[in-house]
Every structure is written in structure tokens, then in C-alpha cells.
Amino acid sequence: MLTFSLAAPAASAAPDPSKDPSGTPSATPPANMSKVGGERLGQPGTQVALAPGVPVIPKKVTARSWIVADAESGQVLAAHNAHWRLAPASTLKMLFADTLLPKFPKDMKHKVAPSDLANVGIGSSMVGIKEDESYSVQDLWLGVFLRSGNDAVHVLSAMNDGIDKTVKEMNEHAEDLQALDTHVVSPDGYDAPGQVSSAYDLTLFARSGLQKKDFRAYSSTATAKFPGETKKNKKGKTTRGSFEIQNTNRLLTGDYDITQYKGIAGVKNGNTTNAGATFTGVAERDGRVLLVTVMNPEKDGHNEVYKETASLFDWGFRAVGKVEPVGELVAPQGATDNRPGASGAPAAPGEAGGSASGTSADPVAAGTASGGSGGMGVALAITATVLALLGAGAFVINRRWPLPELVRRRR
Numbered sequence: 001m002l003t004f005s006l007a008a009p010a011a012s013a014a015p016d017p018s019k020d021p022s023g024t025p026s027a028t029p030p031a032n033m034s035k036v037g038g039e040r041l042g043q044p045g046t047q048v049a050l051a052p053g054v055p056v057i058p059k060k061v062t063a064r065s066w067i068v069a070d071a072e073s074g075q076v077l078a079a080h081n082a083h084w085r086l087a088p089a090s091t092l093k094m095l096f097a098d099t100l101l102p103k104f105p106k107d108m109k110h111k112v113a114p115s116d117l118a119n120v121g122i123g124s125s126m127v128g129i130k131e132d133e134s135y136s137v138q139d140l141w142l143g144v145f146l147r148s149g150n151d152a153v154h155v156l157s158a159m160n161d162g163i164d165k166t167v168k169e170m171n172e173h174a175e176d177l178q179a180l181d182t183h184v185v186s187p188d189g190y191d192a193p194g195q196v197s198s199a200y201d202l203t204l205f206a207r208s209g210l211q212k213k214d215f216r217a218y219s220s221t222a223t224a225k226f227p228g229e230t231k232k233n234k235k236g237k238t239t240r241g242s243f244e245i246q247n248t249n250r251l252l253t254g255d256y257d258i259t260q261y262k263g264i265a266g267v268k269n270g271n272t273t274n275a276g277a278t279f280t281g282v283a284e285r286d287g288r289v290l291l292v293t294v295m296n297p298e299k300d301g302h303n304e305v306y307k308e309t310a311s312l313f314d315w316g317f318r319a320v321g322k323v324e325p326v327g328e329l330v331a332p333q334g335a336t337d338n339r340p341g342a343s344g345a346p347a348a349p350g351e352a353g354g355s356a357s358g359t360s361a362d363p364v365a366a367g368t369a370s371g372g373s374g375g376m377g378v379a380l381a382i383t384a385t386v387l388a389l390l391g392a393g394a395f396v397i398n399r400r401w402p403l404p405e406l407v408r409r410r411r
Contacts, residue, residue, distance in 0.1 A: 029064075029065075031044060033081070033084060034083040034198075034200075036083070037327040047079050047082070047326040048077075048323065048326060050323075051323065055315055055319055058314075060299075061311060062297045062304075063297045064084065064086060064296045065080060065086060066080045066292070067200060068291075069290065069329055070288070070289070071207060071210070071289040074328045074330070074331070076325055076329065077320060078315070079327065082200040083198050086197070086198065086275065086296060087195060087196060087272060087274040088195070088275060089275035090148040090188065090271070090272075091268050091279065091293075092187075092189035092195075092270070093144055093145075093148065093187075093189055094202065094267060094268045095197075096156075096188070098215065099173045100160055101141070101209075101215055102212070103160060106141070106214065108137045109134050110134065110136075110140070110159055111134045112134070113131070113158070114131050118154075120150050120151055121190040125149060126147070126149050128147075128151070128226065128243070129143065129149070129151040137156075140152045140155055142224045144156070146247045147226075147248065148270065150188040153187055157187050166187045177205070177332045178330045179198075179205065181196065181197055182196065182201045191272045191273055191275065199295050200293075203293045205280075206266075206267045206268070207329055210266070219266030220265050220266040221247060222252055224244070224245055226244070228240060248269055249264075249269050250303050250306045251264045251306050251309060251310060257302055257303055258303045258306055258310075261281070261306075261310050261313065264283045265283060267291075276297070276305075279305045279306065280294075281293075285317045288317060
């Protein structure tokens with residue numbers, strides 16, 4: 001086994017973007033970074049353990065930071081500056097969703113007050129929420145995941161008693177997930193001095209969020225209907241139509257210069273001035289589920305972040321099972337180890353003491369979301385075994401996450 005580390009130039013005096021008032025990241029990573037998940041993940045440069053049969057890392061990847069990990073086992077197959085603290089852009093919305101999703105039932109309605117939309121950043125991505133209109137919680141989450149709507153984030157934060165409380169809870173949740181590179185200032189990921197995360201932490205957010213059924217459904221929805229503005233027609237009758245929104249994740253929907261990635265199932269993209277383009281994706285192939293996070297490609301090309309993510313997915317699916325891990329995705333603090341035979345693990349359905357009551361192994365229906373409450377086009381589902389464990393509030397470690405036929409039909 002050949003241990004390989006392509007180190008970046010030493011930069012012991014490089015400014016920490018978390019302390020830089022401008023929020024602008026340095027050109028080179030710090031010489032010393034967090035070692036959460038393993039010693040090698042704290043080293044600058046590319047970390048990978050090469051061996052016979054293991055493909056080389058694609059040379060065309062130019063991102064400042066990236067990571068390829070097995071979503072189920074948590075093994076980090078390869079990484080590049082995994083703990084470099086950089087501006088996260090809207091990928092931070094994964095932490096926002098993982099923090100707030102359990103709080104409000106999806107059919108709950110909220111009438112938007114003018115104060116709900118106060119202080120939305122200039123130039124923010126919007127889904128098109130209007131004051132004095134009512135939206136369901138599901139509508140708002142579709143706006144967050146598909147259109148990366150900062151207006152939807154601010155409304156949900158208002159429902160959660162304000163931005164300050166939401167930011168506090170997000171920082172607390174990040175600490176619980178052991179995402180210690182992250183400091184939240186704005187819940188929508190809009191550029192703010194001191195707001196940072198890392199490829200490692202963003203991958204932790206995705207892995208935690210994907211344990212939630214609604215998170216999986218929203219992040220893998222390609223198109224949906226979103227409520228429009230209430231108006232009077234020519235006959236004086238009050239009507240409210242809807243308009244279609246499309247997911248801005250181009251590996252999910254495709255674009256003129258990129259095709260939908262085989263097996264893609266979410267998760268979240270982002271783009272701001274300080275962050276550049278960022279993306280975390282999850283995909284399945286031949287029974288393997290991988291997570292890839294890419295932050296700020298140096299190559300300035302259209303859809304470059306998706307192209308580099310796709311090439312890392314391709315590498316990961318070729319390398320998984322052949323390459324020795326260089327680290328791991330840690331479990332949250334106090335998580336229950338639910339691996340078969342683990343001490344204290346709850347019994348799974350079909351095992352002694354297990355029950356599948358109230359769970360379903362059926363995939364969520366394929367299609368598009370309609371009217372905020374119809375069948376949702378999704379690409380991830382989990383078995384009754386895992387659903388039962390999640391229902392008990394346990395974080396799943398090393399459990400299988402089988403995907404529905406929708407993913408396989410996309411091939």
C-alpha cells in the first residue's frame with residue numbers, strides 16, 4: 001500500500017477566514033487544520049492511499065477543498081484540504097434544514113409578515129415569497145431546497161422565533177455533529193464576516209440530514225409547483241395560481257453542458273462571491289452510496305463544480321472497496337452505535353425484539369411535487385429496519401441505505 005499525500009505549499013501564517021473581517025479566504029490552506037476524523041484529514045493537500053488497482057485522482061479537479069466518502073460506513077476514501085475553513089454559500093442550508101426540519105409539520109400554514117422578509121441579503125437567490133400570502137411548511141422547504149430561496153429561509157427562521165435563535169441552534173447542532181470547522185452567522189449561507197465551514201463539515205451535515213425522510217425527499221425533488229400571488233381575475237374573482245420551480249442542482253436536473261449524473265439523489269449546491277461555487281452530492285451505484293463535497297473550483301467554467309463532483313464520484317465508485325480510507329466521518333456526540341451486534345443497539349425489525357410497526361420499506365412515489373402536497377420526485381428511501389431505528393431517535397452507523405427503483409430507472 002502506497003500512502004500518498006500531495007501537499008500544498010506550507011502556509012503557517014495564512015489568514016484564517018473565520019477571523020478575516022472581509023470574509024475572503026486565503027489562497028493557500030493553513031498548515032495545521034482540525035484532525036477530527038483522522039490525522040491525515042488535518043494535513044494540507046491531497047490525501048489518498050494508493051495501491052494496485054486503485055485509480056489515480058482525476059487531474060482536472062481544481063477545487064480548493066473536496067472530500068469523497070462512503071455514506072454508509074463513513075470511510076473517507078480521499079480528501080483534499082478537508083478541514084480548510086471556507087465560506088460555504090448555500091450548502092450551509094443543509095445544516096439549517098437538519099436543525100429545523102423536525103420542528104414544523106409539513107402541512108402547517110404560515111402567513112408571511114413583512115418582518116419575516118426583513119434583512120434578506122441583496123442579490124440573494126429567491127423562490128418568490130410574497131408578503132401577506134400563506135404558505136405551507138412544505139412549500140417553504142421546497143423553496144429552500146430547489147431554488148435555494150433565502151426568502152424561504154428567513155420565513156422559516158421567523159417561525160422559529162427569529163434569526164438569532166436559529167443561528168444559535170445551528171451552531172449548537174453543528175457542535176453536536178462534531179462539525180467544529182463551522183461557524184454560522186447567517187442561516188441562509190449568505191456571505192458574512194466569520195461565516196465558515198469545511199468540506200468535511202458539509203459532508204457531515206448531508207449525512208445527518210439524509211437520515212430524515214423529508215430531507216431526502218426535498219433534496220432529491222427535481223421540479224415542483226410553488227404557490228403564486230393572490231390576484232383578481234377579469235371577473236373580479238380572487239384566484240391564486242402556481243408556478244413551476246426547478247432544482248438548481250445540475251447533477252439532478254442536467255443542463256446544456258452537463259447530463260444528469262447516474263444514480264444522483266441530492267443534496268445541495270451554493271454560490272456566492274466569497275465562497276465561489278460549492279456543492280455536496282449523494283449518489284448510488286451498484287449498491288454503494290457515496291457522498292462528495294466540492295468547494296470553490298479554481299477553474300472558472302460553466303457548471304465546473306458539478307463537473308468536478310461528477311469526476312470525483314466516478315473515481316469513488318471505481319476506488320471503493322479497493323482503497324484504504326484516510327479518515328472517517330465521525331458520528332454525532334452521544335450517538336447510538338446501531339451496527340449489528342453492537343452493545344446496546346436496538347433490535348431491528350425481523351430480529352429478536354424488533355418491530356416494524358409504523359414504518360414502511362416502500363420508496364416514496366416518483367414524479368414531481370404538485371401544489372406543495374402531492375407525490376414528490378425523490379431518489380432516496382430507506383428500509384423498514386433503518387426507519388424503525390430513526391424513529392427511536394438513533395443515528396444510524398454503518399447501516400445499509402438501499403435506494404428505490406427511481407434511481408436505477410434514471411440509468
